[in-house]
Amino acid sequence: MAAAGYVSDEGYARMRGASLRRRGLGARRIAQDLGQAGIAADLRDEALGSQREARAAALALARKRRLGPFGPRDEAGRIDPALREKQVATFLRAGHPLPWRARWSMQRANAKRKTGFMKQTIKTGLMGAVLALAGGMMACSPATADAGHHKSDALAAPSGAATVHPISGLKVIPLAIATKTGRHEFRVEVAVTGEEQEKGLMFRTAMGADEGMIFPMEPPRMAAFWMKNTVIPLDIIFIGANHRVLNVAANAVPYDLTPLPSTGPAAAVLELNGGRAAQIGLKPGDRIAW
Known part of the structure; x- marks a missing residue:
């Protein structure tokens, strides 16, 4: 009977592989990690088997839905945001990181959204500043009754030759x-x-x-x-x-x-x-x- 707290190499390989998959690491990175931990090659392959099967199923589903790894496109060959979301969900459910082109397209879309948000924020801020400045100028403008007081406060130097x-x-x-x-x-x-x-x-x-x-x-x-x-x-x-x-x-x-x-x-x-x-x-x- 195994001692309390003992985990076999096979069990450790499965737990470690599952943990690394949840972190979004690929098969090669997981194999390297298990190899550094001293896990035998056959146990590494066994631990990665379920992940390879899940990846193959995800790619097959992607091809069936015309979502290939290079980005989802509609019948006209244009990228469809709705299909991209489906592809992302498919790969995430399979426990595999997204293909680099999919990640790139998502980063580009997020950058566009951020840029649009920043432009709108700057535009709103500038409009607010203009309105505040206009309000401040109106608030600081003297009333008619005070205009005469400010005029009398100014004293021009007298003219005349020295x-x-x-x-x-x-x-x-x-x-x-x-x-x-x-x-x-x-x-x-x-x-x-x-x-x-x-x-x-x-x-x-x-x-x-x-x-x-x-x-x-x-x-x-x-x-x-x-x-x-x-x-x-x-x-x-x-x-x-x-x-x-x-x-x-x-x-x-x-x-x-x-x-x-x-x-x-x-x-x-x-x-x-x-x-x-x-x-x-x-x-x-x-x-x-x-």
Whole structure:
């Protein structure tokens, strides 16, 4: 009587062959596997006998139904998808892998289906993106009531030829300020170099109501001004990189050495006559263009 757990070579060959057939391996691959396991040739042939019989029956049925191993075709010689499915089922029932041409045709059909699905998915995605973009543009478009607000928010630089100031010799350019009271235009001297900015409006005894001096700063930085040797009171206006007013040091006292700082990085500093900023209603956030 065989010991518990013992399996004969014949039984092992049958079980191993059946297992490999379920995995879809062919007769040659199964024979190689059994040979490596040390199974005798006669037992390998016996284990593969049932598979060979099943394959022969499947091929005979395929020929009878005009499904040959090179792909199922109808009476006109064209490949019929319905017949292909029958051939696939026949070979699978026989426990044999599909002929390579049948596998190739199936892979090609699956690739076409995937390509069609991908094209449809991409097309749907693009349509959705276009609709979403159109919806976003409609949602972001301002209403009629807001249109005037955005128009007033934009401030065009004033036109006019640059001239030279008769006292300082600096270039004079037009400058515009937009406040709640409206648009206000000035003619301002431009102090560019370090020496020009250090001198500024020192020793000047008078300045026109619509005149001033601007100090461009590149790159924008924290700034602080004082009134050393400055005879007239000034409004010192610190301007950010977006051309909006950061803060205003109003009515700076002549000759005062107290530093008057900006509240943020300034791209320019504008000096007007003392009290002029209050007259035009200038506040932080107002725009200045030059």
